Amino acid sequence: MYIPAEDRYDKMTYRRCGRCGILLPFISLGLWHSFGCKTPFEVQQSLLRTAVDCGITHFDLANNYGPPYGEAETNFGLHMDRDWRPHRDELVISTKAGYDMWKGPYGDHGSRKYLIASLDSSLRRMHLDYVDIFYHHRPDPDTPLEETMGALDAIVRSGKALYVGISNYYDPETARKAIRILKDLGTPLLIHQPKYSMFNRSVENGLGDVLKEEGVGAIAFSPLANGLLTAKYLKGIPEDSRAAKDPRYLKPEDVTAEKVEKARKLNEIALRRGQSLAQMALQWVLRDGVVTSALIGVSKPEQITENAKALDAPALTAEELREIDEILG
Numbered sequence: 194m195y196i197p198a199e200d201r202y203d204k205m206t207y208r209r210c211g212r213c214g215i216l217l218p219f220i221s222l223g224l225w226h227s228f229g230c231k232t233p234f235e236v237q238q239s240l241l242r243t244a245v246d247c248g249i250t251h252f253d254l255a256n257n258y259g260p261p262y263g264e265a266e267t268n269f270g271l272h273m274d275r276d277w278r279p280h281r282d283e284l285v286i287s288t289k290a291g292y293d294m295w296k297g298p299y300g301d302h303g304s305r306k307y308l309i310a311s312l313d314s315s316l317r318r319m320h321l322d323y324v325d326i327f328y329h330h331r332p333d334p335d336t337p338l339e340e341t342m343g344a345l346d347a348i349v350r351s352g353k354a355l356y357v358g359i360s361n362y363y364d365p366e367t368a369r370k371a372i373r374i375l376k377d378l379g380t381p382l383l384i385h386q387p388k389y390s391m392f393n394r395s396v397e398n399g400l401g402d403v404l405k406e407e408g409v410g411a412i413a414f415s416p417l418a419n420g421l422l423t424a425k426y427l428k429g430i431p432e433d434s435r436a437a438k439d440p441r442y443l444k445p446e447d448v449t450a451e452k453v454e455k456a457r458k459l460n461e462i463a464l465r466r467g468q469s470l471a472q473m474a475l476q477w478v479l480r481d482g483v484v485t486s487a488l489i490g491v492s493k494p495e496q497i498t499e500n501a502k503a504l505d506a507p508a509l510t511a512e513e514l515r516e517i518d519e520i521l522g
């Protein structure tokens with residue numbers, strides 16, 4: 194059984210999630226990559242142990258993380274048994290349903306049937322009685338929002354999730370409608386999970402304002418743009434990088450000369466500030482109080498320790514933010 198570092202909570206900054214009772218670490222760890230069948234169990238274990246030792250208390254999963262689908266949850270269940278069962282009350286564990294998971298008409302989208310059945314399967318795979326947060330993973334234009342939000346409310350009332358979230362709801366008015374439906378049902382929405390980084394400013398379309406007004410937290414996924422907002426691609430595509438190893442979501446052709454040039458200029462600002470580009474990219478996402486936590490992926494433990502120090506540098510100044518905007522164009 195692993196004994197986590199005693200001073201782990203002193204090392205981390207925790208931020209309130211919207212107007213709810215939950216505090217999240219400013220960095221959370223996602224298990225989308227590095228927890229499927231291609232990553233040795235010992236590597237996964239060292240990633241989770243390093244994260245906990247840095248004070249990271251939040252792990253984010255989804256039914257279809259792998260490969261194959263379900264494998265990240267299955268592996269996480271084994272890690273729970275090996276290391277984390279005695280620490281369950283110190284962890285915030287989330288999962289999601291909303292993308293394709295099983296064959297036939299009931300294993301995708303936003304029906305009450307799919308969401309409730311999927312969470313039951315996720316809990317079995319993870320060897321958990323409940324998750325802390327259950328998300329609807331993406332909007333479903335063909336299912337009434339009332340049905341999907343009603344399913345989230347029913348899940349909380351069943352005790353299988355403590356809080357609920359929505360993800361990829363980029364239209365501000367659809368997000369507001371979901372928030373209002375849940376509020377009326379008596380299950381306030383805890384959190385929204387959008388994609389947000391210097392290379393993808395989705396939240397700035399009015400969604401961030403809605404979340405602030407409604408007192409809902411936000412956790413930004415892919416804040417490093419799959420690794421493009423780090424120094425790793427400045428001299429080509431390294432063999433051990435996501436673009437070279439796992440081109441499902443970041444293809445070598447996505448590492449464009451334009452993005453690399455922007456990363457090179459951003460890296461100069463970061464070095465001037467005495468931090469790495471990854472650290473500055475995380476600090477940028479967290480700069481204005483909309484985003485509660487930056488949800489990172491990692492392939493190596495040292496990436497976690499580096500990223501967990503992202504707030505050690507002074508806050509970005511107005512002048513630096515302007516310079517960054519100019520580079521991003």
Ligand SMILES: NC(=O)c1ccc[n+]([C@@H]2O[C@H](COP(=O)([O-])OP(=O)(O)OC[C@H]3O[C@@H](n4cnc5c(N)ncnc54)[C@H](OP(=O)(O)O)[C@@H]3O)[C@@H](O)[C@H]2O)c1
Binds near residue numbers: 223417419436
């Ligand atoms: N809700 C949704 O629809 C959705 C969609 C996607 C992701 N997510 C969530 O967001 C999480 C993070 O997504 P992501 O993996 O795309 O996030 P990301 O943080 O943008 O990218 C992670 C990659 O960046 C590289 N990296 C991280 N720290 C680094 C450092 N200090 N130096 C150099 N490289 C570094 C690593 O690449 P290498 O592998 O090349 O080392 C790592 O695999 C997922 O695990 C998942 O929980 C949610």
